[in-house]
Amino acid sequence: MSSHHPRQRDPELYIQVMENIDRAVFAVTRQSRITLFNAAAENLTAISERQALGRTLPELFAGHEGLLTLVRAALDEGRSFSDYENILLRRPIGLPLPVSASALPLFNHAGELNGAIVILRDLSRIRELEDAVRRSDQLAVAGVMAAGLAHEIKNPLGGIRGAAQLLDRELDDRDDLREYTQVMIREVSRISNLLAELMDLAAPRPLQLVPVHLNAILNDIVLLQREEHRSRGVEFILDVDPSLPLLLADEALISRLFLNLIKNGAEAIDKVGRVTTICRVDTNMHMLRPGSRSTPMVQIEIRDTGRGMSAEELEHIFTPFHTTKEQGTGLGLAVCQKIVDEHRGLIRIESVPGSGTSIIISLPLLR
Ligand SMILES: Nc1ncnc2c1ncn2[C@@H]1O[C@H](COP(=O)(O)OP(=O)(O)OP(=O)(O)O)[C@@H](O)[C@H]1O
Ligand SMILES: [Mg+2]
Numbered sequence: 001m002s003s004h005h006p007r008q009r010d011p012e013l014y015i016q017v018m019e020n021i022d023r024a025v026f027a028v029t030r031q032s033r034i035t036l037f038n039a040a041a042e043n044l045t046a047i048s049e050r051q052a053l054g055r056t057l058p059e060l061f062a063g064h065e066g067l068l069t070l071v072r073a074a075l076d077e078g079r080s081f082s083d084y085e086n087i088l089l090r091r092p093i094g095l096p097l098p099v100s101a102s103a104l105p106l107f108n109h110a111g112e113l114n115g116a117i118v119i120l121r122d123l124s125r126i127r128e129l130e131d132a133v134r135r136s137d138q139l140a141v142a143g144v145m146a147a148g149l150a151h152e153i154k155n156p157l158g159g160i161r162g163a164a165q166l167l168d169r170e171l172d173d174r175d176d177l178r179e180y181t182q183v184m185i186r187e188v189s190r191i192s193n194l195l196a197e198l199m200d201l202a203a204p205r206p207l208q209l210v211p212v213h214l215n216a217i218l219n220d221i222v223l224l225q226r227e228e229h230r231s232r233g234v235e236f237i238l239d240v241d242p243s244l245p246l247l248l249a250d251e252a253l254i255s256r257l258f259l260n261l262i263k264n265g266a267e268a269i270d271k272v273g274r275v276t277t278i279c280r281v282d283t284n285m286h287m288l289r290p291g292s293r294s295t296p297m298v299q300i301e302i303r304d305t306g307r308g309m310s311a312e313e314l315e316h317i318f319t320p321f322h323t324t325k326e327q328g329t330g331l332g333l334a335v336c337q338k339i340v341d342e343h344r345g346l347i348r349i350e351s352v353p354g355s356g357t358s359i360i361i362s363l364p365l366l367r
Contacts, residue, residue, distance in 0.1 A: 024120035030075055032057040044120055046091040067101055074103035074116045098123040135318045135337050142320040146198040161188045197331050207342055211246040212254055218277055221259050225266055233272030240279040247365060249343055257339045260332040261302045261359055268306025276303045295364040303358040309351040
């Protein structure tokens with residue numbers, strides 16, 4: 001750290017650091033012309049170094065007023081400016097990316113302001129985690145409300161069902177009237193199913209962790225769904241890794257999770273289409289927990305060629321009771337979120353309106 005000894009600098013090492021660092025770094029002249037553009041910058045912006053070098057910042061980032069203002073301020077005032085919140089990077093390909101940005105003045109050896117350094121950091125992972133937390137909060141509120149309500153409704157509902165069944169028996173020879181009692185019984189049981197689901201959501205029972213054959217569970221669900229949608233042009237494909245190890249999980253909940261998701265996929269298809277379920281050990285992703293070794297994750301993707309959703313729609317789908325279906329409860333995905341949380345997993349969604357949705361679940365392969 002001492003400034004008395006001139007530092008021995010290895011230029012090659014400087015370059016390697018710049019190329020391996022996980023922040024997008026670029027340098028500009030005082031005229032905003034780009035003179036350095038590292039590998040992470042290429043990845044983040046989807047612009048190549050060759051395209052970037054020599055162009056000016058306003059040319060390359062037209063419309064990104066927030067970013068341009070930061071850099072202009074750093075160049076004008078010779079100080080650093082940052083924005084950790086508001087910058088969305090629009091790219092030639094792919095979705096806009098939330099980033100944090102800093103612009104730092106660049107001084108030469110003589111101490112003169114020579115340009116600026118821009119550092120961008122990909123916030124999409126952090127935003128995803130924040131979204132997950134927000135969803136869990138919503139669930140907690142809905143849960144408390146639901147628990148109270150469900151208790152109040154359950155008993156009178158049982159009374160109505162009993163009375164309707166009695167009436168139904170009394171009307172043995174009156175098929176014209178029994179039509180009505182049948183409706184009563186059917187609708188009451190729909191409400192009790194809804195209540196059961198709500199109470200599940202509200203009153204958490206402890207997970208019953210057992211070694212689970214994920215492939216077998218997925219296979220059963222796909223078979224049943226194929227049967228259920230037999231009359232429609234929905235094709236179900238299952239692509240599993242036969243060497244997948246057993247998963248330590250709550251079997252009933254895991255079945256519910258994937259049934260809900262595969263069902264949603266099939267329901268998103270209007271006439272003909274495909275629901276593909278792919279299950280793999282995810283070699284890229286490991287979960288680190290304090291005090292334990294890193295845990296590999298299993299990744300299950302459910303991809304449909306259905307109607308897809310806009311970014312706006314995606315914001316609401318985990319909200320309890322949000323549904324666009326006549327017979328839907330809007331609890332399916334809220335329940336999925338809870339099950340995945342309880343198993344310390346992650347849900348990611350990619351959707352394109354008019355062409356389909358892909359839901360990717362990552363679960364730790366606890367042993
Ligand atoms: N794969 C998908 N493709 C398109 N839209 C979807 C998909 N999955 C969910 N959605 C949308 O999200 C909404 C909420 O889904 P969720 O599973 O929570 O409830 P639901 O399917 O409407 O009701 P239920 O699950 O009780 O039958 C759906 O109504 C639908 O609009
Ligand atoms: Mg559903």
